[in-house]
Amino acid sequence: MSNNKKVNIFLLIIAVVLFIFLPRFLSGYMVRVITTIFMYAVIAQGMNIMSGYMGYLPFGNAMFFGIGAYVTAIGMSKGLPFLVVVPLAAITAILFSILLGLPVLRLRGHYFAIATIGMSAAILSVVQNATEITGGAMGTTLPIIDKDPSIVYNYFYLAMFGLMIITTLSLHFIIKSRFGFGIRSIKANEEAAISMGINTTYHKVVAWAISAFFTSIAGALYAYWMSFIAPDEVFDVMIAVNTIVIMLIGGAGSILGPIIGAFIIELFAEVAWSAFLEYHLAALGIIIIIIVFFVPKGVTGTIADFIKRKKIRARKKVSI
Amino acid sequence: MGENNTILKIMNLSKHFGALKAVDEVSFEVKKGEIIGLIGPNGAGKTTLTNLATGAYPKTDGKVIFKDLDISNLKPYQIARMGLTRTFQVVKPLIGMTVEENVLVGSLYGRDKRNTDMKNASKRAKEIIKLVGLENKKDSLVSDITLPDLKKMEFARVLAMEPEVVFLDEVMAGLNPTEVAEASILVKKIRLEKDLTIVYIEHIMKAVMGISDRIVVLHHGRKIVEGTPQEVVNNPAVVEAYLGKRYAKGIKEANNEE
Amino acid sequence: MGLQMLMNATLLGGLYALMGIGFSLQWGISGIINLSYGAMVMLGSYISLEFFNFFHIDPFISMIMSGAILFVIGAIIYRGLLQPFLKGGIVFTLILTFAVRLIVENIILKVWSADYRTIRLVYAGSNFQLGDVYIPLTKFLTFITAGILIYLTYLFMMNTKIGKGIQAVALDKEGAQAVGMDVEKMYMINFALGTALAGLTGSLWASIYSFSPHLLGPLVGKVFIIAILGGLGNIWGAAAGGLLLGFAETAGAGFLGSQWQEAIGMVIMVSVLLWRPYGLMGKKFFG
Numbered sequence: 097m098s099n100n101k102k103v104n105i106f107l108l109i110i111a112v113v114l115f116i117f118l119p120r121f122l123s124g125y126m127v128r129v130i131t132t133i134f135m136y137a138v139i140a141q142g143m144n145i146m147s148g149y150m151g152y153l154p155f156g157n158a159m160f161f162g163i164g165a166y167v168t169a170i171g172m173s174k175g176l177p178f179l180v181v182v183p184l185a186a187i188t189a190i191l192f193s194i195l196l197g198l199p200v201l202r203l204r205g206h207y208f209a210i211a212t213i214g215m216s217a218a219i220l221s222v223v224q225n226a227t228e229i230t231g232g233a234m235g236t237t238l239p240i241i242d243k244d245p246s247i248v249y250n251y252f253y254l255a256m257f258g259l260m261i262i263t264t265l266s267l268h269f270i271i272k273s274r275f276g277f278g279i280r281s282i283k284a285n286e287e288a289a290i291s292m293g294i295n296t297t298y299h300k301v302v303a304w305a306i307s308a309f310f311t312s313i314a315g316a317l318y319a320y321w322m323s324f325i326a327p328d329e330v331f332d333v334m335i336a337v338n339t340i341v342i343m344l345i346g347g348a349g350s351i352l353g354p355i356i357g358a359f360i361i362e363l364f365a366e367v368a369w370s371a372f373l374e375y376h377l378a379a380l381g382i383i384i385i386i387i388v389f390f391v392p393k394g395v396t397g398t399i400a401d402f403i404k405r406k407k408i409r410a411r412k413k414v415s416i
Numbered sequence: 417m418g419e420n421n422t423i424l425k426i427m428n429l430s431k432h433f434g435a436l437k438a439v440d441e442v443s444f445e446v447k448k449g450e451i452i453g454l455i456g457p458n459g460a461g462k463t464t465l466t467n468l469a470t471g472a473y474p475k476t477d478g479k480v481i482f483k484d485l486d487i488s489n490l491k492p493y494q495i496a497r498m499g500l501t502r503t504f505q506v507v508k509p510l511i512g513m514t515v516e517e518n519v520l521v522g523s524l525y526g527r528d529k530r531n532t533d534m535k536n537a538s539k540r541a542k543e544i545i546k547l548v549g550l551e552n553k554k555d556s557l558v559s560d561i562t563l564p565d566l567k568k569m570e571f572a573r574v575l576a577m578e579p580e581v582v583f584l585d586e587v588m589a590g591l592n593p594t595e596v597a598e599a600s601i602l603v604k605k606i607r608l609e610k611d612l613t614i615v616y617i618e619h620i621m622k623a624v625m626g627i628s629d630r631i632v633v634l635h636h637g638r639k640i641v642e643g644t645p646q647e648v649v650n651n652p653a654v655v656e657a658y659l660g661k662r663y664a665k666g667i668k669e670a671n672n673e674e
Numbered sequence: 675m676g677l678q679m680l681m682n683a684t685l686l687g688g689l690y691a692l693m694g695i696g697f698s699l700q701w702g703i704s705g706i707i708n709l710s711y712g713a714m715v716m717l718g719s720y721i722s723l724e725f726f727n728f729f730h731i732d733p734f735i736s737m738i739m740s741g742a743i744l745f746v747i748g749a750i751i752y753r754g755l756l757q758p759f760l761k762g763g764i765v766f767t768l769i770l771t772f773a774v775r776l777i778v779e780n781i782i783l784k785v786w787s788a789d790y791r792t793i794r795l796v797y798a799g800s801n802f803q804l805g806d807v808y809i810p811l812t813k814f815l816t817f818i819t820a821g822i823l824i825y826l827t828y829l830f831m832m833n834t835k836i837g838k839g840i841q842a843v844a845l846d847k848e849g850a851q852a853v854g855m856d857v858e859k860m861y862m863i864n865f866a867l868g869t870a871l872a873g874l875t876g877s878l879w880a881s882i883y884s885f886s887p888h889l890l891g892p893l894v895g896k897v898f899i900i901a902i903l904g905g906l907g908n909i910w911g912a913a914a915g916g917l918l919l920g921f922a923e924t925a926g927a928g929f930l931g932s933q934w935q936e937a938i939g940m941v942i943m944v945s946v947l948l949w950r951p952y953g954l955m956g957k958k959f960f961g
Contacts, residue, residue: 153768199949209707209768210902214943221934221937221941222937274532277517284511288509290472290493291472292526292577293493293527294493344765344769349512375780375784376780378776378781385773
C-alpha cells in the first residue's frame with residue numbers, strides 16, 4: 097500500500113473516532129442536525145451511484161425513502177421489532193426498484209428521470225389514499241422508545257453515522273470492482289459499453305437496487321427516529337432536489353462528495369434560514385444556479401482539477 | 417468449425433429503413449484467419465452491415481451464423497462476448513476514463529467469464545497496451561490524446577476482449593498517409609500474433625488492397641463483386657461504382673485488348 | 675359517463691391540451707424538461723390578475739400580454755441559463771429549471787401571497803344550455819380560444835420560415851446546420867414559444883379557476899403526463915394527451931372521489947411509460 101493511501105486511511109479513522117465522540121460536546125439540537133446530515137449523505141450516495149457514476153438520474157429516488165419509512169411504520173404497528181422490519185423495508189424497496197426498473201431502464205436518458213418522478217408521485221398518492229393501511233394523508237405514528245431523550249438521539253446519531261459509513265464504504269468497493277467499471281462505462285459511452293460485452297440492463301437494474309437498498313434503510317431509521325411520518329414529508333420532491341444539490345456541490349461521481357455536500361448544504365440551510373426566512377426559496381434557487389455555473393464539478397471535482405493542473409504545471413517546469 | 421474453416425456466414429442479410437434498402441440480400445463467408453476487405457463508396461451499407469452482424473440493429477431479413485451458431489437474434493453484448501467484435505468509424509472512447517481504463521473494460525467484459533477478474537484483466541490490459549504501443553499514454557485521459565492514438569486505443573480495447581472476429585470500421589478515417597501506413601503494419605502484426613479474423617471496412621482502395629486476402633464490394637446495399645484484390649480492382653462494375661461509367665468503359669476496353 | 679360529465683371533461687381537456695403543448699415542445703424539440711413550467715403558467719394567471727385589477731382588462735384580452743411577457747422570459751431563461759448546459763446531460767438543465775421555479779415561486783409568494791386568487795368576471799356565472807347539458811360561458815370561451823391558439827401554433831410550425839426551421843432542427847439537427855440554419859436560435863424560439871403557451875394557458879386558467887402558488891407542482895405533474903401520453907414534441911399528440919387527461923381526471927373525480935384526481939393522472943403516466951414509453955402517438959413530430 098502506498099504511503100499516500102496509508103495516510104488517507106489513518107486520517108479517515110481519526111475522523112470516524114472524532115465523530116463517534118462528538119455528541120458529548122454538542123447540544124441535543126446540533127446532534128440532531130448532524131444526524132440529518134448523515135441521513136442526507138446516505139440518500140445522496142444512493143443518488144450518486146445512479147447519477148454521478150452511471151449517468152441515470154433517479155429524480156424520484158425519495159420514493160425508496162418513503163417506502164422504507166412506511167414499511168417500518170406499518171411493520172412496527174403490527175408488533176414487529178425494529179431490527180426485523182428494517183430488512184423487510186429494504187427488501188420491499190429492492191423489489192420495487194427491480195419491478196419498476198426493468199421496464200424503464202431499458203430506455204435511455206430522459207425517460208428514466210421523468211418516470212421516477214411519476215412513480216414517486218403515484219406511490220405518494222396511493223399512500224395518501226390507502227388510509228386503512230398507511231394512516232392516510234394525516235400520517236402515522238411509530239412506537240416511541242421508552243428511554244431518556246438524550247440516549248435516544250445519541251442512538252440515532254450513531255445509527256445514521258454507521259449507515260453512512262457502511263454506505264460509503266460499500267460504494268467505494270463497488271466502484272473499484274469489475275461491476276463498478278461496468279457502471280462507469282455506461283455513463284462514459286453506453287453504446288461503446290454494449291459493444292464491449294457489458295449487459296447494460298443488468299447493471300442499471302442492480303445499481304438501482306443498491307441505491308434503493310441504502311435509501312430505504314435511511315427512511316426506516318428516520319421513521320423510527322421521528323416516531324411520526326406523513327406521506328408528503330417522506331415522499332417530498334424536495335428531498336430529491338436537496339439530494340441532487342448536495343451531490344452536485346460535493347462533487348458527483350466521487351466517494352466523499354455526498355458527505356461533503358451534505359455538510360455544506362446543511363450549513364447553508366442553518367445560516368440561510370435565519371437570514372433569508374422569506375426568501376429561502378429564491379435563495380436556494382440562486383445557490384443552485386451559482387453551483388451549476390461556477391462549481392459544476394463540486395468541491396471534490398474542483399479540488400481534483402486543481403491538483404491535476406498543479407501536476408501538469410510541475411511537469412512542464414521539469415521538462416524545460 | 418464448419419467445412420472450409422468458415423467462421424462467419426452472412427446469409428441474405430437485409431436491412432430496410434422504410435423504402436430505403438440500406439443492405440439488400442448480402443451474402444458472403446469469412447474463413448478463420450482471413451482478412452476480408454469490405455469496400456464500397458460512401459453509403460454502400462458497410463457500417464449498416466457491421467451493425468447487423470454485431471446485433472446493434474435488428475435485421476429485416478437474413479441470418480448471421482458465427483462459429484456454426486445462429487446469432488441472428490442475440491443481444492449485442494452477448495455477441496460481443498462470443499468473440500464477434502467491432503470498432504467504430506467515429507471512435508467511441510469511454511470519456512472520463514484513462515486509456516488503460518478503457519482497455520481494462522474490454523478485458524473485464526470481453527470473453528466468456530474466463531479470467532475476467534480484476535487481477536487477470538488488468539494484466540491482460542497492460543500487455544495489450546504494450547503490444548499496440550500506447551504504454552507511455554496509458555494514464556492519459558482519452559479526452560487528452562490524439563486521433564491516431566484514440567484509434568489505437570479502440571483497437572487495443574477490442575483486442576483486450578480476446579475476440580475471434582473483428583470488424584474494423586474505417587480505422588483509417590482521419591489519419592494522414594504516415595499514420596495509415598503505421599496502422600496497416602500494426603494490424604498485420606497483431607493479426608498474426610493473435611490469430612484474428614478481420615473484416616476490414618474501408619472506402620480508401622489503397623489501404624485495403626495491400627492487406628486483404630479477399631474483397632467484398634458493396635454498392636447501394638448490394639454485393640456487386642467478390643474476389644481477390646486483383647480481380648476486384650480491374651472489375652468494371654467496381655470502377656463504375658466508384659468512378660462512374662466512363663472510367664469503367666475505359667477499363668473494359670483495356671481488358672478486352674489483353 | 676353522463677353527457678354533462680363528457681362536456682366537463684372536454685372543456686377541461688381543451689385547456690390541458692394548450693398547456694401540454696408548450697411543455698411537450700420544450701422537451702421534445704429543445705430537449706429541456708422544464709420544471710418551472712407550472713410557475714410560468716401561474717405567472718400568466720397573475721399577469722392577467724393585475725391587468726384585470728388595475729385596468730379592468732378581460733383575461734381573454736390580457737392573455738396577449740401574458741403570452742408576450744412569458745415569451746421574452748422564456749427566451750432569456752433559455753439563452754442565459756440553459757443553453758450552456760445542453761450537452762451536460764439531464765442533471766443540470768433539470769436542476770436549473772427547478773431553480774427557476776423556486777425563484778418564481780418565491781416572487782409570487784412575496785407579491786401575491788399564498789392565498790388563492792380569482793378574477794371575478796361579470797359574466798362568470800352565466801352559462802348556456804345544450805339539451806340537458808350546462809356549459810359555463812367562461813369554460814366555453816376558454817375551450818374555443820385554446821382551440822384557436824393550438825391551431826395557430828400548428829400553422830406557425832407549418833407555414834412560417836421559423837416554424838419550418840424548428841421542425842427541420844427537430845428532425846435533423848446536423849442537416850439543418852449543414853444548410854446554414856442558426857440551430858440555437860431555433861431552439862431558443864421554440865423554448866420561448868413553450869413558455870408563451872404556458873402564459874396564455876395561465877390567463878385562460880384565471881378566467882375560470884382560482885389560482886395560487888400551490889398549483890405550481892401539480893401543474894408540472896399534469897404536463898408531464900400530457901407530454902408522455904402524446905409523444906414528445908408532437909403538437910396534436912399533446913392535444914390528444916390533454917383531452918385524455920381531462921377525461922381521466924373528470925371520470926376519476928366523478929367515480930372515485932376527488933382525492934383520486936391527482937393520483938389517476940400519475941398512475942396513467944407511469945403505466946404509459948412502462949408500456950409505451952414513446953407515447954400513444956409514437957416517437958417524433960411526424961409520428
